[in-house]
Structures are given as C-alpha cells and as structure tokens.
Amino acid sequence: MTRARSLVTGAVVLLSSVLVWGCGSSLTACKAGSTCNAVAGSYGVDTTQTQGSCDFTPYTLPSTLTVQQNADLTQVSVGILDQVNQQSLELTGPLYAPSSSAKTDLGTISLTRRTSRLATAGSSTQVDLQIILSASVTNDKDKSGNYILSGSLATMNIPSGTAGAKSCTVTVSFSASMPAP
Numbered sequence: 001m002t003r004a005r006s007l008v009t010g011a012v013v014l015l016s017s018v019l020v021w022g023c024g025s026s027l028t029a030c031k032a033g034s035t036c037n038a039v040a041g042s043y044g045v046d047t048t049q050t051q052g053s054c055d056f057t058p059y060t061l062p063s064t065l066t067v068q069q070n071a072d073l074t075q076v077s078v079g080i081l082d083q084v085n086q087q088s089l090e091l092t093g094p095l096y097a098p099s100s101s102a103k104t105d106l107g108t109i110s111l112t113r114r115t116s117r118l119a120t121a122g123s124s125t126q127v128d129l130q131i132i133l134s135a136s137v138t139n140d141k142d143k144s145g146n147y148i149l150s151g152s153l154a155t156m157n158i159p160s161g162t163a164g165a166k167s168c169t170v171t172v173s174f175s176a177s178m179p180a181p
Contacts, residue, residue: 027096027108029074035097036073037106039137042066043149043176054168056119056127057084058155065149065176067109067137069095076109078133080153084121089113091133099136106137106147114158128158139180146177 030036043065050058060081068077077092091111098105111133119125135151153172159165 027099027110029094030097030107032072032074036095037098037137038069038073038181039076039095039106039109039147039149040067040069041147041178041181043147043178045174045176047175049173050170051173052168052170054155054157054170056129056155056157056168057121058170058172059083059089059129059131059153061153061172061174062088067149076111078109078111080131080133082117084118084123089115089131091131104139106139109133109135109137109149109151128160130154130156130158132156135174140177144177145180147180148175148177150175 028035045061045063045065048061052058060083062079062081066079069075074095075092076095077090079088079090081087082089091113093109093111096108096110098107113131114128115131116126116128119127132154133151134154135149138148138150140146140148151174153174154169155171156167156169159167
C-alpha cells in the first residue's frame with residue numbers, strides 16, 4: 001500500500017510539473033554570485049482565478065505575498081494561508097535562474113511541500129496534501145516599473161490507498177506585483 005501511495009504521489013507531482021512548466025523545460029538552480037537576482041519583497045496580489053473543487057479546504061494566498069531570500073540570493077521562502085488552522089504555512093526552496101537571456105526575466109520559483117491536516121475546519125477527517133507554488137518573476141520596467149510575480153498555487157490530496165480513493169486538485173492562478181527596487 002505504501003509503494004502504491006508513493007507511485008500516486010510521484011505521478012501527481014510529475015503531472016503538476018508538466019502542467020505548470022510544459023514538456024522539455026528544465027530549471028537550473030541559480031548560483032550564488034552569478035545568476036541569482038534579488039526578487040524578495042512584498043507583492044500585492046492583483047488577480048486570482050481558482051480552478052477545481054474538492055472535499056478539502058485548499059491553501060490560499062494572502063492579499064500580499066511576501067517573498068524572502070537568503071543572503072546569497074539562492075533560496076526563497078513564501079508564506080501561504082492555511083484556512084483550516086488559521087495560520088501561515090512557509091514554503092521554502094531554491095530560486096531558479098532566469099529561463100531566458102531577456103533582462104526582464106528575473107527567475108523562477110518552484111516550491112513543494114507535503115503536509116497532513118484536517119480536511120476542513122471542524123472536520124475529523126485527516127488528509128495528506130501536496131502543495132506546489134510555481135511562479136516566474138519578471139521586471140516590467142518598460143510598462144509599469146513593477147516586478148511581476150505570476151504563477152499558480154496547487155493543493156492536491158494524496159489518496160490514502162483505500163479502494164476507490166481519488167486525487168483531487170484545486171489550483172489558484174495568480175498575478176502579483178510590487179514596485180521595482
């Protein structure tokens with residue numbers, strides 16, 4: 001049962017990556033001192049669009065997404081909202097180098113975390129969830145002078161291995177901005 005669960009989890013993560021980044025794309029972690037751009041700051045969420053509906057409460061975005069970076073600019077962290085527990089959940093991982101040579105491309109964030117919690121507030125049902133935040137950061141200085149953070153936040157349940165258990169995903173596509181430093 002554990003092996004089947006691992007295979008399903010792997011398939012869900014792989015499918016999510018393909019859906020977000022497409023086939024054939026590869027991300028390269030930026031290297032300190034050479035390919036890392038400063039992307040930290042408070043991005044006001046401008047637009048959101050939610051797709052999917054499941055039997056669990058998905059993680060959501062705050063009205064302001066705060067992106068933090070470590071001193072050598074190689075790691076980022078972003079806080080999202082857990083509406084069930086009424087608290088923030090921190091997602092942390094590498095900043096990926098710009099995917100093009102365009103000066104407006106500042107980098108890519110792809111953060112994944114697995115967690116367990118109650119399905120909804122007041123529920124007694126425990127669910128295992130995979131959370132994936134994928135976004136690109138661009139400098140829109142020619143138009144608005146803002147840094148633009150655009151991407152998606154996916155929350156998916158990981159089936160328990162019980163016969164008939166199915167995976168379900170809620171995805172929030174978003175665009176957020178902040179004045180360029």
